[in-house]
Amino acid sequence: MKLKWSGVAVLSVFAGAVHAQSSVTLYGAIDAGLIYQSTSASSFAPTAHNNGHVFxxxxxxxxxxxxxxxxxxxxxxxxxxxxxxxxVFNSGTGKLGLADTTGGTAVFNQQTTIGLSGPFGTFDVGRQFTPMTYAMADTDVRGSQFFGSTLTAWLGLNQAAGWAGTNTNVPIGALYDSNALVYQTPKFYGTWAALEYAPGGVAGQIQGGTRESAVLRYSNYGLNLAAVYYNAHDTNLAAATPTGLDNNRLYYFGAKYIFRGVSVSASYGIGKNPSNLIHADYEMISGGLGYQFSPFFRITSGLYYLKDRNDSANHSIEYAVGAEYSLSKRTTAYAQVGYVANRGTMNQTITYGEPVAPGVSTTAAMIGLRHNF
Structure with missing residues (x-):
């Protein structure tokens, strides 16, 4: 009898452990290399001057x-x-990544979420990547990398709109949103949607500081499609006291197709300030081509065109090519080269974090290693 009850107790404990099974994982990546850029600037300011080449x-x-x-x-x-x-952190200096506050940093500046997943889909709350971030990356051959991609082109729109690069609260679209509620549906025949709402928490202002977005995506048979709508109030350039001003809107449509190692992509986007179109109304067009030579080696390329819809003299076009070789499952060696022709007040960068002066053409090249752990 004692043996019988002991067996029941053991099974009960085991069943409880299975029911409440949990796991915690520490992970990360270090990505660093050497860069040469033919021109440089001290900031993204519209009055920034060319300081010459940098290595x-x-x-x-x-x-x-x-x-x-x-x-x-x-x-x-x-x-x-x-x-x-x-x-994020800077592997060269150990400095933490930017926060929403100008000049501020944060330990966990990208994601601080808790959520629930199940048959209904997923629901996460907290600071997180916006749904548009994943949509743009999955419809760009270069995957929205830090060197010559839809990411640097989209940041180029923000720089042209007056973003100083000293915080993560940009005036066009958003890479991260704080205090966000994001729901993602289950996939249905390769199609799913994501909805975001971030309440502003401003007393007396229902729309003060709010952000909302909707993303529709499709992924099947090597084809990725994405449609993005993002809208926000009181972002970046807003007055010190929130007024509920609708001043940040982005539309984006993108596609990528992969067949027998060949990948092609194309996208079109419009970023604007609905409350003041004269201040910001920009167009972004991209195209990409890549080839996977083997499971270990691939080459990707992209073209990224920006235009000020208020003044056609302000435009830029960027070309980027990169090669990646997997030394192991966790380590990748890479080499990249890019060129950007800025005209008028445009100051699109080749790589994130390396400003160029408005209207200045620039060439850049970089080699490096990325290790995941």
Whole structure:
């Protein structure tokens, strides 16, 4: 009898452990190399001057160096509770990444979320990547890398709109949103949607500081499609006291197709300030081509065109080519080269974090390593 009850007790404990199974993982990446750029500037300001060529250490050639903690708990019935804490750092200086506040930094400046996933889809709350971020990356052959991609082109729109590069609160679209609620539907025949709402929390202002977005995506048979709508109030250039001003809107449509190692992509976007179109109304067009020579080696290229719809004299076009070789499952060696022709007041950069002066053409090249852990 004692043996029988002991067996029942053991099975009960085991069943409880399975029901409440959880895991926590520490992860990250270090990405660094050497860069040469034929021109440079001290900031993204419209009055910045060309300081000449620069050669030095560069953190983040493919993506940022980062570290994070993620965890999940299986609560049964196909439902899980998930959390993620993730932030960037500069591998050359150890400095933490930018926060929303100008000049400020944060330990976990990219993601600080808790959420629930299950048959209904996923729901996450907290600071996180906006749904548009993933949509843009998945419809660009170069994957929205830090060197010559839809990311640097989109940041070029923000620089032209007056973003100083000293915080993560940009005037056109958003890479991250704080205090965000994001719901993602399950996939249905390769199609799914993501909805975002971030309440502003401003007393007396329902729309003060709010952000909302909707993304529709499709992924099947080598084809990725994405449609993005993003809208926000009181972002970046807003007055010190929020007024509920609708001043940040982005539309984006993108496609990428992969067939037998060949990948092609194209996208079109419009970024504007609805409350003051004269201040910001820009167009972004991209195209990409790549080839996977082997499971270990690939080459990607992209073209990124920006235009000021208020003044056709302000435009830029960028070309970028990159080669990546996987030394192992966790380590990638890469080499990249790019050229940007800026005209008028445009100051599109080749690589994130390396400003160029408005109206100045620039060439850049970089070699580096990225290691995931």
């Amino acid at each position: 030095g250490y560069k953190d983040g050639g493919i993506y940022s160096s980062l570290w994070g903690i993620r965890g999940t708990e299986d609560i049964g019935g196909g439902y899980k509770v998930n959390f993620k804490l993730q932030g």
